[in-house]
Amino acid sequence: MAIAEYVVPFADLASTDLVVDRMYDGGAAGSVADDPLARLLPVGNQGGFRYAGSPRKGTVRLAVLYTTAAEADWPDELDKQTGLFTYYGDNRSPGRELHDTQRSGNLLLRDAFDSTHSTADDRRAVPPFLLFEKTAPRRRVVFRGLLVPGAATLTGDDDLVAIWRSSRGSRFQNYRARFTVLDVAHVTREWLTDVLDGRASESEHCPSAWTAWVESRVYTPLTAPSTTVIRNKADQMPADPAGRAILTEIRDYYRGREHDFELCAVELWRLIAPATGRCDITQPSRDGGRDATGDYMLGPSSDPVRIDFALEAKCYSETNSVGVREVARLISRLRHRHFGVFVTTSHFNQQVYSEVRSDRHPIALVSGGDVVEVLRARGYSDVPAVRAWLKKIGHRG
Numbered sequence: 001m002a003i004a005e006y007v008v009p010f011a012d013l014a015s016t017d018l019v020v021d022r023m024y025d026g027g028a029a030g031s032v033a034d035d036p037l038a039r040l041l042p043v044g045n046q047g048g049f050r051y052a053g054s055p056r057k058g059t060v061r062l063a064v065l066y067t068t069a070a071e072a073d074w075p076d077e078l079d080k081q082t083g084l085f086t087y088y089g090d091n092r093s094p095g096r097e098l099h100d101t102q103r104s105g106n107l108l109l110r111d112a113f114d115s116t117h118s119t120a121d122d123r124r125a126v127p128p129f130l131l132f133e134k135t136a137p138r139r140r141v142v143f144r145g146l147l148v149p150g151a152a153t154l155t156g157d158d159d160l161v162a163i164w165r166s167s168r169g170s171r172f173q174n175y176r177a178r179f180t181v182l183d184v185a186h187v188t189r190e191w192l193t194d195v196l197d198g199r200a201s202e203s204e205h206c207p208s209a210w211t212a213w214v215e216s217r218v219y220t221p222l223t224a225p226s227t228t229v230i231r232n233k234a235d236q237m238p239a240d241p242a243g244r245a246i247l248t249e250i251r252d253y254y255r256g257r258e259h260d261f262e263l264c265a266v267e268l269w270r271l272i273a274p275a276t277g278r279c280d281i282t283q284p285s286r287d288g289g290r291d292a293t294g295d296y297m298l299g300p301s302s303d304p305v306r307i308d309f310a311l312e313a314k315c316y317s318e319t320n321s322v323g324v325r326e327v328a329r330l331i332s333r334l335r336h337r338h339f340g341v342f343v344t345t346s347h348f349n350q351q352v353y354s355e356v357r358s359d360r361h362p363i364a365l366v367s368g369g370d371v372v373e374v375l376r377a378r379g380y381s382d383v384p385a386v387r388a389w390l391k392k393i394g395h396r397g
Helices: 010-015 036-040 105-116 189-196 208-216 241-253 258-272 324-332 350-358 368-377 383-393
Strands: 049-052 062-067 077-079 084-088 129-134 141-149 160-167 170-181 276-281 292-298 305-314 339-344 363-366
Touching: 010 036, 049 105, 062 189, 084 141, 105 141, 105 160, 105 170, 129 170, 141 208, 241 368, 241 383, 258 276, 258 292, 258 305, 258 339, 258 363, 258 368, 258 383, 305 324, 324 339, 324 350, 324 363, 350 363
Parallel strands: 062 129, 305 339, 339 363
Antiparallel strands: 049 062, 077 084, 084 170, 129 141, 141 170, 160 170, 276 292, 292 305
């Protein structure tokens, strides 16, 4: 009953405001006419990119990004702690040039990000992007926020990147775009009307965070620092069969020589934390509770600050969780101003998770689900690709 208070009925969508994390119901006719986004805004009822106007003519006034957050090969991600949203373009299969897509979504991304790094007049032509995510039941969606291209922490080389992927032996490019969710909790219907009339920045209803971004490219992200997180097993493991198959491939690859997984764990950590510097794998007979030790680099490259860390790795089956004994062994080896990294193909049991977080031990817990997620984000999204990556990183000599 409590949830129903936050769901806007389908009949009211045409006149309602948009509120962050509020849900908007679809219809019940059993057809595409049930789509709530088309009733909320004049942006059509299909596709991940929806808009009012034409990307090819440069006349888009309002854009909607719709995500299911369920495509393993294209893992859209909203980081609520930083306010950053990663979205993948619409060239998702071989045979087309990067910008030659049916919905022209990549063309819209290219032009919006180009204007972002130009003048205030150019940014006035960037359409407001509204983020919606699919949720249950049926066609219901939830509003995640007002987006602008880029972020204060990203350069023009980082916020929109053309990445290569392969499918059925053929290579193709797609965009990985990063947006900032602005600190705007409430988008009024009055402003949406003015946006569609071509007066986004001139409207008296325009959010101040949008104005600051247009005029000075100031980013005011909507951040939501998390409370203590204690993930259960389901949260730590991939939910889809393809993700579980990736973990099975890794375990099978190292079967009978599990110590070699330590090298894989180091490479996985580098993917998660690119600022990792030196990392030395210890000998199995004398690792002292640490499978590897290394440096994490902070500050400018000309004068970095090095923070020591110790890494432990366990290539476990899904039914074999990492327990107190294994993690306590790593904790005992951490010195002042050191941190720990524990990488596993399984999960951490609840007692371990609770104790590490409640006692504020500086340990990054990387579970099987995290392993799959980071591999997919780097393009290793199926078993053959992961197998090729494992062969490339080699093994302990």
